[in-house]
C-alpha cells in the first residue's frame with residue numbers, strides 16, 4: 001500500500017518511534033533522514049509531511065520553502081527539539097501548518113497531522129470548485145418553447161440521469177454549452193464540478209497537460225506538477241467543447257480514459273483512476289473528418305453513445321421571444337436598472353432574422369441595442385443597420401413574387417450570399433449545399449463581388 005505520510009527526521013530512534021506511532025494512528029508512513037530524499041519521493045498519494053528543522057544537507061526551512069514552491073497544496077507540520085519563538089514564526093511564514101516541540105504527545109501530534117490532511121483535501125476541493133466557478137452552472141432555465149426544442153430537451157432530460165457519454169451537435173452559438181450545463185444540473189453529479197475544456201483554444205502540448213495534468217519537469221516550462229481537468233472534474237462532468245478539433249495523436253489517450261477509466265499525467269508512469277461524465281460538443285460534420293482520417297472512428301462511436309442535435313435558431317423562431325425576455329432580464333439585472341422591453345416591430349424583426357450566429361448573436365445584439373436605446377424599450381431603429389438590411393432582404397427573398405424583376409445573376413448572387421451565411425462562411429459546405437464545385441463558388445463570389453469577411 002502506498003504511503004500517505006512522509007516523516008523527515010535524522011535521529012534514528014525518534015524516526016522509528018514516529019513511524020510506529022503513525023501506524024497506530026492509522027497513517028501509512030514512509031521516513032527519510034534528509035529533506036532531499038523526501039522531496040524526491042513526494043507523489044500524489046502523500047497527504048502530509050512531518051519534518052524536523054535540523055537536518056543534514058537542506059534544512060527543514062529549506063524543505064518548507066521548496067514545498068511551498070513545488071507542492072503548494074501539500075501541508076507540513078514541524079516537530080523540533082528547540083522551542084524557539086523565532087523558528088516557529090519563520091516556519092509558519094514558510095507555510096507550515098503547525099509547529100510542535102519534542103518530547104511530543106502522540107495524540108496531539110497525530111490529531112494535528114489529521115487536520116493538516118483535511119486541509120489538503122479542502123485545497124483540492126477548492127481547486128475543483130474554482131474550475132466550476134470559471135464556467136458557472138446556470139440552472140436558471142434552458143429555453144425550449146418551439147416544438148423541435150421541446151422534443152430535443154425532453155430527450156436530454158431523460159438521459160441526464162444516466163451516466164452515459166453525450167455528443168451535442170449544432171451550429172456555433174446554438175446552445176451546446178448551455179445544454180451541457182443544464183444536463184449536468186439534472187444529473188446525479190450536479191453537486192460536483194462542471195469543467196469545460198475548449199479543444200481548439202490551446203496548442204497540442206498544452207491541451208494534453210490541460211486535460212491529463214503533468215508532472216514537474218515533464219516538458220520545458222513544467223516547473224511544478226499540475227492537476228489536469230480530468231482530475232478537477234472528479235465526481236462531476238467534463239465538457240469537451242469543439243471535440244472535432246482534438247488533435248489526432250491525443251484521440252487514443254481520450255479513448256483509453258473512456259474505455260478503462262484510467263489515465264496518466266504527462267511525464268508520469270502512474271495510472272490514476274478517473275470519475276467523470278463526458279459531454280462532448282461539435283459544430284462540424286464528423287463524417288468528413290472521419291473520411292479524411294482526421295478523426296478516429298472508434299472514438300467517434302464512443303462519444304456518440306447518446307447524440308443530441310441542437311437545431312439552428314432560425315429553425316425554431318418560437319424560442320426567440322422567451323430567449324429575448326431571458327436575456328433582457330439578465331441585462332437589466334446586471335445594470336441594476338428597470339426592466340427592458342422590445343417593441344413589437346423589433347420583436348418581429350428579431351423573430352424573422354436568420355441568426356447565423358444563433359443564440360449568442362441574439363444575446364450580443366440585445367446587449368448592444370439595449371445600451372443605446374432611449375428609455376427602456378428597444379425599437380426597430382435600435383437594431384444594427386446590417387441586421388435590418390438582412391431582415392428586409394430575407395423578407396424579399398422569401399416572397400416568390402419578389403424574385404420577379406431580378407436578373408438571374410442577382411438571384412444567383414443572393415442564393416450564394418444566403419447559403420454562405422447559413423454555413424457561417426464555410427465555402428466548401430456552401431458549395432456542397434448549392435450543388436456546385438468548390439472552385440466554382442470562388443469564381444462566382446468574385447464575379448458577384450461577394451465578400452463575406
Ligand SMILES: Nc1ncnc2c1ncn2[C@@H]1O[C@H](COP(=O)(O)OP(=O)(O)OP(=O)(O)O)[C@@H](O)[C@H]1O
Nearest residue numbers: 141142143171172173174175176177178283359360
Ligand atoms: N436554449 C437556451 N436557453 C437559454 N440560453 C441559451 C440557450 N441556448 C443558448 N443560450 C445562451 O446562448 C449563449 C451561447 O450558447 P452556447 O455557448 O451554449 O453555444 P454553443 O453552441 O456552445 O457555442 P460554441 O459552439 O460556439 O461553443 C450562451 O450565453 C447561452 O447561455
